[in-house]
Structures are given as C-alpha cells and as structure tokens.
Amino acid sequence: MFTDWRSVIQRLTLGLAALTFVGWLLGELLLVLLAGTAIYMLYNLRQLSKLYFWLRKFNRSNPEPPPESRGIWGFIFDDIYLLQRREREVMQAMQGIIDKAQESTAALDMAVVMINSNSGLEWWNPAATRLLGLKTPQDRKQAVTNLIRDPVFVDYFGRANFGSPLKLASHVDPARMLEYQITSFGAGERLMLVRDITQLYKLEMMRKDFVANVSHELRTPITVITGYLETMLDDRANLPARWLRPIEQMAQQSQRMENIIRDLLTLSRLETRALSKEQTEDVQLSSLLRDVQHDAEHVFSSKQHQFIVDCPETLHVRGSYSEIYSALSNLVLNAAKYTPEKGQITLLASYSADGLRLSVKDNGLGIDPQHLPRLTERFYRVDESRSTDTGGTGLGLAIVKHVLARHGGKLEIRSELGKGSEFICLLPRDRVVDKS
Numbered sequence: 001m002f003t004d005w006r007s008v009i010q011r012l013t014l015g016l017a018a019l020t021f022v023g024w025l026l027g028e029l030l031l032v033l034l035a036g037t038a039i040y041m042l043y044n045l046r047q048l049s050k051l052y053f054w055l056r057k058f059n060r061s062n063p064e065p066p067p068e069s070r071g072i073w074g075f076i077f078d079d080i081y082l083l084q085r086r087e088r089e090v091m092q093a094m095q096g097i098i099d100k101a102q103e104s105t106a107a108l109d110m111a112v113v114m115i116n117s118n119s120g121l122e123w124w125n126p127a128a129t130r131l132l133g134l135k136t137p138q139d140r141k142q143a144v145t146n147l148i149r150d151p152v153f154v155d156y157f158g159r160a161n162f163g164s165p166l167k168l169a170s171h172v173d174p175a176r177m178l179e180y181q182i183t184s185f186g187a188g189e190r191l192m193l194v195r196d197i198t199q200l201y202k203l204e205m206m207r208k209d210f211v212a213n214v215s216h217e218l219r220t221p222i223t224v225i226t227g228y229l230e231t232m233l234d235d236r237a238n239l240p241a242r243w244l245r246p247i248e249q250m251a252q253q254s255q256r257m258e259n260i261i262r263d264l265l266t267l268s269r270l271e272t273r274a275l276s277k278e279q280t281e282d283v284q285l286s287s288l289l290r291d292v293q294h295d296a297e298h299v300f301s302s303k304q305h306q307f308i309v310d311c312p313e314t315l316h317v318r319g320s321y322s323e324i325y326s327a328l329s330n331l332v333l334n335a336a337k338y339t340p341e342k343g344q345i346t347l348l349a350s351y352s353a354d355g356l357r358l359s360v361k362d363n364g365l366g367i368d369p370q371h372l373p374r375l376t377e378r379f380y381r382v383d384e385s386r387s388t389d390t391g392g393t394g395l396g397l398a399i400v401k402h403v404l405a406r407h408g409g410k411l412e413i414r415s416e417l418g419k420g421s422e423f424i425c426l427l428p429r430d431r432v433v434d435k436s
Contacts, residue, residue: 011071015036015040016033016036019032019033019036020032020033044073047069047073050067050069051066051067051076051077054066054067063084063088065081065084066080066081066084109127109195109196110127110193110194110195111124111125111127111128111130111131111132111192111193111194111195112124112125112127112128112191112192112193113125113128113132113134113144113191113192113193113194114189114190114191114192115144115189115190115191115192116141116188116189117186117187117188117189118143119143119144119145119157120140120141120142120143120144121134121139121140121141121142121143121144121147122140122141122189127194128194131170131172131176131178131194131196132147132148132170132171132172132194133147133171133172134147144157144192145157145158148171149171150168150171152166152168153166153168153180156180156182157182160184162181162182162183162184165179165180165181166179166180166181167179167180167197167201168180175198176196176198177196177197177198177201178194178195178196178197179194179195179197180192180193180194181193181194181195208268208271208272211264211267211268212264212265212268212272215261215264215265215268216265218257218261219258219261219265222254222257222258222261223258225250225254226251226254226255226258229247229250229251229254230251232247233247233248233251256393259393260393260394260395263393263395263396263399264395266326266395266399267378267395267398267399267402270323270399270402270403270406271402274406275319275320275323275406275407279319279320279323280318280319280320281318281319281320281321282316282317282318282433283316283317283318283319283321283324284313284315284316285311285315285316285317285349285356285358286309286311286312286313286315286349288321288324288325288328289309289311289328289347289349290309291325292325292328292329292332292347293307293309293332293347295329295333296329296332296333296336296345299333299336300333300336300337303336303339303340303341303342303343304341304342305336305339305341305342305343305344305345306342306343306344306345307332307345307346307347308344308345308346308347309347310346310347310348310349311347311348311349312349312351312434314434314435315349315351315356315432315433315434315435316432316433316434316435317356317407317427317431317432317433318431318432318433319407319427319431320406320407323403323406323407324403324407326399326403327399327400327403327404327425328347328358328360328425330396330397330399330400331360331396331400331423331425332345332347332360333396334396334397334423335360335361335362335364335421335423336362338362338364338365339362339363339364339365339420340364340365343362343363343364344362344363345360345361345362346359346360346361346362347359347360348361351432351434353429354426354429355409355426355427355428355429355431355432356425356426356427356428356429356431356432357424357425357426358424358425358426358427359422359423359424359425360422360423360424360425361420361421361422361423362420362421362422363419363420364420364421365417365418365420366415366416366417366418366419366420366421367382367413367415367417367421368382368417369415369416372413372415375397375413376397376398376400376401376411377398378394378395378398379394379395380394381394397411400423400425404425404426404427407427407431408427408428408430408431409425409426409427409428409431410426411423411424411425411426412424412426
C-alpha cells in the first residue's frame with residue numbers, strides 16, 4: 001500500500017512539473033496550473049460520482065463489484081472489492097454455522113426457543129411447534145406469556161429465578177407433561193428449552209403410588225405383629241429365658257419398620273397433595289421452636305445437651321404448623337442424636353429482605369463434604385453402622401426437603417468433619433409476617 005501511494009505522489013509531482021514547464025514555455029504559468037487543477041478536479045468528481053451511484057444501487061444480498069478505475073481511485077476501488085469479498089466469506093461462514101445450528105436443533109426432540117429482551121419470540125425449532133403449538137410467522141415477536149398463559153408459567157417467567165426447571169402440563173395437550181428450563185444471556189435475552197417428560201412423570205407417579213399402596217398394605221400387619229410382641233413382653237416374667245432376647249429384638253425391629261412405614265406415608269402425602277388453604281395458618285415461630293426444644297430435651301435428657309433458641313417473638317410463618325414442626329423436629333432430633341454428650345444445639349431464626357432463615361446448628365462430629373449433596377435422598381446413609389445403632393429411618397431429611405418445597409423454600413447444609421453441622425431452612429418473604 002505504501003508503494004502504491006508513493007507512485008501516486010510521484011505521478012502528481014511529475015504532472016505538476018509538466019504543467020509548470022508548459023506554462024513557462026507559453027508564458028501563462030498561472031493559467032496552465034489552473035486549467036490542470038480544474039481537469040484533475042473534474043476527474044475526481046467523476047470518480048466520486050461512480051462511487052456514489054454504485055453505493056446507491058448496492059444490494060447486500062447480491063452485491064456488484066465496485067467500478068473500475070486507475071490511480072488512487074483504482075487503489076480505493078480495489079480495497080473496497082477486497083473488503084467486500086472478505087465480508088462475503090465471513091457471511092458465508094456465519095450462514096454455514098447458522099444452517100448447521102438450525103439443522104442440529106431441528107433434529108432435537110427438545111423444543112428450543114429464543115426470546116428477546118422484550119419477552120418476544122425470535123426463533124424456534126420444529127419441536128417447539130409440536131410441543132408448544134408455536135406457528136410461523138404469526139407468532140414471531142409475540143410475547144411468550146401471551147402464548148403460554150398458564151399462571152404458574154407466567155409467575156415462573158416473571159420471577160426470572162431459573163435455578164430449577166418448571167414441570168407443567170402442556171397447554172396444547174393436557175395429557176402431556178413438559179419441563180421448562182430457561183437461561184438468560186446477552187442483553188436481557190433468554191433461551192428456553194422444553195422437553196417432554198410424560199413417560200418419566202408417569203413412572204414417577206407409579207413409583208409414588210406403589211410406595212403409598214405398599215406402605216398402606218404393610219401398616220396393618222406390622223401393627224398387629226407389634227401389638228402381639230408388646231403383649232408378650234408385658235408378660236415377660238412368664239416367658240422362657242431363651243425366648244426373651246429374640247422377642248425383644250423382634251419388637252425393636254417391628255417398631256423400626258413401623259416408623260419407616262409412617263415416614264413413607266408422610267413422604268407420599270407430601271409429594272402427592274398440594275398444601276391447601278385449610279392447612280395454612282398463622283404460626284408463631286418462637287412458640288414452635290420452644291415446643292421442638294422441649295421435645296428434644298425430653299427424648300435426649302440422658303445426653304445433657306444445651307439447647308439455645310434465638311427467635312424474635314414477632315416472627316410468624318404462614319403455613320402448616322404440623323409440617324413445619326415435623327421438619328424442624330427432624331433436624332433438631334438428628335442434631336441431638338449425632339452430637340456427643342453435653343453438646344450444644346442452637347436454633348436461630350432471622351428475617352431479612354431475602355426471606356426467613358432458620359438455622360439448626362450443632363457442635364457434633366460433622367459430616368464429610370462428599371456426602372452433603374446426597375443427604376436428602378431417601379434411605380441414604382453416611383454410616384450404616386451408626387444409623388443402625390440410632391434406629392433412624394433414613395427418611396427424615398427427605399421429609400424436611402419436601403416440607404420446605406411445599407412452602408416455597410429450600411434446605412442448605414453446611415458441615416465439616418470435627419466442627420459440627422448446620423442445617424439452614426430458607427423460606428420466601430411472602431411466607432413470613434413480622435408483627436413488631
């Protein structure tokens with residue numbers, strides 16, 4: 001490029017020298033220079049007009065090459081042509097990527113929907129047409145909440161808290177269950193993925209029904225067995241010595257089985273029934289925590305734990321007293337169970353703009369961090385021998401998780417080996433009333 005510009009300057013210099021020489025010969029130096037300058041300006045105006053009319057009729061979808069010229073204008077038009085060719089190559093590469101992305105998403109059974117910053121639909125794949133009933137082109141730019149009008153989805157989309165997917169019956173086919181997962185990107189845009197989970201949902205419902213039915217069926221025979229064993233132990237003075245120990249063990253294990261069945265029925269009820277208005281009441285939190293404390297002190301009186309309750313008297317929770325009590329009782333009894341004698345268990349409640357935070361903290365043995373993600377799974381055991389010794393059902397934390405979920409909350413667990421554990425119940429702000 002530098003060489004090209006140098007040659008242009010050289011030509012201009014030679015032209016100016018030639019005009020000066022001709023003007024000197026003719027004795028009209030100024031007139032000749034003015035005439036030469038005018039001719040040069042007319043030449044440049046003609047080249048500018050070429051560029052102008054080329055730009056006027058420029059079509060990006062079918063671009064024509066720039067006009068031909070010489071000298072500096074030739075260099076300019078050549079550079080424009082190179083830029084044009086590079087842009088065309090980039091556009092072709094980008095179009096190839098877009099075509100591949102569209103082909104790959106078209107092959108997916110999952111619906112992929114792009115939503116702009118105004119909540120309008122920008123683009124979707126064929127699966128979205130099948131699962132969500134979106135139509136091209138009439139639904140383009142339409143607000144997604146105008147097309148999916150279920151109040152649950154509208155609330156989920158409006159809250160913009162997409163940490164967990166939303167499971168909802170399809171508005172196109174109510175017999176089909178869909179899972180919505182939304183991710184934010186760019187300047188307020190969102191990508192929505194929707195998949196059909198009907199089969200998984202049916203399997204999950206079959207599992208829940210199976211557990212509930214089996215638990216109900218087992219409850220009666222276990223109750224009968226437990227009753228007869230207790231009757232026999234009430235008359236232990238007349239039992240043969242060699243039968244006393246086996247009958248005691250049978251009674252202990254039948255009682256454990258009865259506890260497991262009770263907890264399974266509780267879980268089944270929590271999973272299959274929504275929290276009704278009749279179950280919702282105004283619960284004074286400090287009173288509930290003191291009830292939990294007194295029960296734990298009574299059950300574990302021999303361990304001489306120190307229980308500390310710190311909760312403002314003005315805090316009230318809207319929900320089911322029995323369910324909240326069950327969740328907190330499970331946490332406190334677990335803390336007392338796995339904390340050595342004369343330990344300290346703290347029940348702390350605090351309220352902020354984010355909602356209610358209920359903490360159950362102990363200074364016991366702690367839990368290895370590798371177990372924390374799975375603690376709320378049913379029957380998950382950190383230590384099989386320890387759980388057998390304490391007689392737990394392995395369902396307590398699962399019950400806690402489901403109770404909190406029914407109240408719009410969640411459970412967080414923090415623990416270190418040798419430094420105790422902290423179980424934190426987080427409830428949303430709309431569940432809490434501060435009557436101060």
